[in-house]
Amino acid sequence: MNHRDGFTVERIEARILDIPTIRPHKLSFGSISRQSPVIVQLWLKGGACGFGEAATIGGPSWNEESPESIHHAIANYLAPALVGQDGGGFEAALTRMDKACKGNAFAKSAMEMALIDAVARTLGQPAWQLLGGKVHHSLPLAWTLASGDVERDLQEAQLRLEQKRHRIFKMKIGANAPADDVAHVTQIARGLQGKATLTVDVNQAWDGNTARRYLPQLVEAGVSLIEQPVARWNVEALKGLTATLPGALIMADETVCTPQDAMLLAREQAAHVFSLKVAKHGGLLRTRKVAAVAEAADIGWYGGTMLETSLGSAASAHVFSTLGGQHHGCELFGPQLLVDDIVESQMPIAEFALQLPDGPGFGVQVSLAQLDRFDRAREGQSPVHIDMGRKATTPATV
Structure with a gap:
């Protein structure tokens, strides 16, 4: 396996979390008492794993995207555009995502974040x-x-x-x-x-x-x-x-x-x-x-x-x-x-x-137990799972 093969995107998972806030957070358009970030987990062929996140404030109240739409865009368009491709070219990955899906900046952000985290961890470097x-x-x-x-x-x-x-x-x-x-x-x-x-x-x-x-x-x-x-x-x-x-x-x-x-x-x-x-x-x-x-x-x-x-x-x-x-x-x-x-x-x-953390990657260690604890799908729905060359094995929640 050559060096670039280690950067090939092999698998992607996405899930919605529901995490309560310590107090109501009031804004001009309403008040929130929980956050529902979408967490992306991305594996490279060489074995490194990276994480990304897209959070909205009050669901779609801040802009056009919601946790559900972010999850859907990742599962059905963005993840298939990256799986099997070279993850080391970040601009090329953005171009592929733009071609697969217009707009959806939050969803693309989570994907790019996971990609950069995975590559940085592969290299043993902080993302910065x-x-x-x-x-x-x-x-x-x-x-x-x-x-x-x-x-x-x-x-x-x-x-x-x-x-x-x-x-x-x-x-x-x-x-x-x-x-x-x-x-x-x-x-x-x-x-x-x-x-x-x-x-x-x-x-x-x-x-x-x-x-x-x-x-x-x-x-x-x-x-x-x-x-x-x-x-x-x-x-x-x-x-x-x-x-x-x-x-x-x-x-x-x-x-x-x-x-x-x-x-x-x-x-x-x-x-x-x-x-x-x-x-x-x-x-x-x-x-x-x-x-x-x-x-x-x-x-x-x-x-x-x-x-x-x-x-x-x-x-x-x-x-x-x-x-x-x-x-x-x-x-x-x-x-x-x-x-x-x-x-x-x-x-x-x-x-x-x-x-500011020094890495590797983003310098924080994600707890899989905490992901499972707050996973909206814990009551029966599995996370979206994308394998190299395959479509989602479970449908997105919309």
């Missing part, structure tokens, strides 16, 4: 080594205050400050009347004044006029970074706010998914910061491409989360560790929001920063 090399050894770690209760949020923030885990806090707003949200944020800001940095995420809830009216009040309260205040299509409003809002930075999230989106926002000068999320960009390689546009346009970046387990969080940490340009930390706190994790040990947090 295959992605350009590490620039950062740690990243300041944010925590989202999303209980909706002022006293509970302040208690939560104070505890995490005392533990030296977080001193960047983000608040999810947009579900209530704008004036009520501003009042809520103002109370939190007063409680944290001089202790921490406060950002807000409106999750597309406001129109342009509402944003122009209320964002200055948030800035006056002490907010320094404002994420996606308007709908993803409303680039004109983002542009106007970026040009005129004093004292705070505007961050694009849902508006910037592809490198082409990034180019548009850069040309229009419609954001100060891009929120990078591996799932929405369609994988680690495409995350780097979006980040490259940001760096070229003097736009900062922030390491976002889709509330992944430690698997997806570690993969994100690996690619974030390779990025240059101005950054505003990350929010890879997903594992802390879940009642339990799927890895043997989590990435450490020290001095308010996430310490």
Whole structure:
């Protein structure tokens, strides 16, 4: 067997997990009490096994993909496109997946993640080594205050400050009347004044006029970074706010998914910061491409989360560790929001920063027992299984 044969994709499995959260997590479009990530397990012919993850927030509430659609796309289109093929050519694998299935960025992200993890483990290297090399050894770690209760949020923030885990806090707003949200944020800001940095995420809830009216009040309260205040299509409003809002930075999230989106926002000068999320960009390689546009346009970046387990969080940490340009930390706190994790040990947090793992692969060891424990199929349905040269042996759950 030659070296390249060892990179041939031999088998792929995908399953949906259901993991409760430690508390309700409220956003402008609803509240979630569990996460349902899709976990991909991929074997190379040489024996190495890699894992990938695609997590959504609130099922299909964040974008068009849901755990069920991700599972279906992997089982019926993406896995058959890779099984039997050379897994060492990551760009070629993306091309094959694009040909087999348009869109479906989350599903492709999980597949590419598993592929990179498997190849890196075969080589005995950390994934960041295959992605350009590490620039950062740690990243300041944010925590989202999303209980909706002022006293509970302040208690939560104070505890995490005392533990030296977080001193960047983000608040999810947009579900209530704008004036009520501003009042809520103002109370939190007063409680944290001089202790921490406060950002807000409106999750597309406001129109342009509402944003122009209320964002200055948030800035006056002490907010320094404002994420996606308007709908993803409303680039004109983002542009106007970026040009005129004093004292705070505007961050694009849902508006910037592809490198082409990034180019548009850069040309229009419609954001100060891009929120990078591996799932929405369609994988680690495409995350780097979006980040490259940001760096070229003097736009900062922030390491976002889709509330992944430690698997997806570690993969994100690996690619974030390779990025240059101005950054505003990350929010890879997903594992802390879940009642339990799927890895043997989590990435450490020290001095308010996430310490980035060194591998091999993504540097975390997935627990098969935990996968079985949270597997939605544990009540009778088997995981999707793709063998070299064969189709799925069990149908996808849809």
